[in-house]
Amino acid sequence: MIRYLKTLYSLSFMIFTCVTTVFAADVPPKQQSASVSFGAEYASGEYETGSTTRSIYMPLIVTWFPTDRIDVGVEIPFVYQNNSNVTTDLYRNNQIAAAAKTVARGGPGGSGGSTIQQQSGTGSGSSGSSDSAVSGIGDIILRFGLIALFEERWLPQLRPSLFVKFPTANSSDGLGTGEFDAGAGIEASKWFGDTYFLGEVLYIYQGKADGFGLKNYASYTLGAGYQLTAYFKPMLMLKGATAPSTYSDALLEVRERVLWSLSSTTSLDLYLSQGIADSSPDYGGGIAVVYSF
Template sequence: MVQSAWWAECVPGSARLRWIGRSLAGGRVVLALAIVAGGAARASELSLATGLEYTSGKYGDTAASTSWYLPLVARYEQGSFIFRATLPYLRNTGAVSRTPDGVAIPGTGGSQEGFGDIVLAAGATLWSASDFSVDGVAKLKLPTADPGKELGTGKTDWSMQFDGVQRVGPVSVLATLGWKKYGDPDGVDFRNPLFARLGFSWRLSAVTSVGLYHDWRERLRPRGSEVSETTAYVSVRLDPTWKLQLYGVKGFSDASPDYGAGLMVSRIY
């Protein structure tokens, strides 16, 4: 499952990254990258988003395990600050249950579903020029999922990351570097990994953009695998308040899904 992603938006004459986010490297795509043209940034803005994602992977096992992920995302922007809350609903089936933040834990072999862990995030623009900007983002995962259903680890995690975007005409290059502190379930000692993303977005028109990015994360255990997965997407602004994103995911390691696909819809208020 893919999660961080930003929902990024660059307006003409500005390279500011406006994210609502995906939880980086090894989680599901809550919102994929999107760079689209628009008007001047608002002093304050509220948006709500939801969607549906399906992923399938073996994660080192012999048979595939599958996951359905339905997030509810609320984002509020005030000046250079952005706040976000995500509540996911999960349905995992198979011998491996992968949490939205990219942790593979033993599944029940059958199907389990329920609400997952709540993720809170806060970010601010640290530096901005006409064609380049850097944001700082802090995230906190609260252990609200039922660990008995293997929908979460039952522990609190937190992370810090820096997101940068460089715009050159209709093309924007995006990069992320971060570090995450995982809570350790009983009998497990997770490493605290670095994670990164590199990608680009190409604005085809004032309402449509396409892009590609790759996520990487260090292994969580000495015998584990690194996250390595690529996402391609298309984003369309349906009108001044509605956006639609479609995306596909391809994994390249045992810590990533073999494949996945999803969509997100958001509305600005």
């Protein structure tokens, strides 16, 4: 049965873009000064723990664009897990901003991460051993981005960024580590005809929670997309990170993503993911509706 489900998931992963392409339609562009995004993401994996952790991450993202160069955003998530294993917020700290002007600089960026087990007998809070489901408000994230260089003939667009994660999630339930995190990075993107390339590198400073072995780490994203229609773009992305704790290995997963403008104000951001490294989720997926105004 498990083998059948994995095969079914792999097939859906490959045909994901082909199916949605049938429904794509051109719509007129709209200049945006702000956007609101709401989505849901699902991830499932053992994360080298011997037990399966299934999670749902539902972020509300509000982004303001005061100028063509600057974006300021806040993310308020609701989190559900089938157990109280403490997981990192890998990949949730930023979503590629330059992927499409009509899609908010948010969208489904989560469901990637590694379970962090608290070392037995040390510290306080959740040990990650409970099988009871937990849910509640997750860690709120504040982001700031600045386009330092717009794309030119031979030069990519460059966008440095900063973020701060506030420990609003309940650490005793395993929804967070109870510590502040912060990070900085830079994103590059470039068009070659209808083909689009992007990359992002982030360095994350984690708060030191007793017993979890948290350490600073680097994450990266590489991707390529093709503009099938004026407002429909499938993308293939590779996302990874160095080990976020002494109890975790490096992470790596592949994603099939679709950016689809439904109207001049509304867009969809969809993805399916499959883990490559053992510390990453075995599989996942997400959808976000983005309203721009």
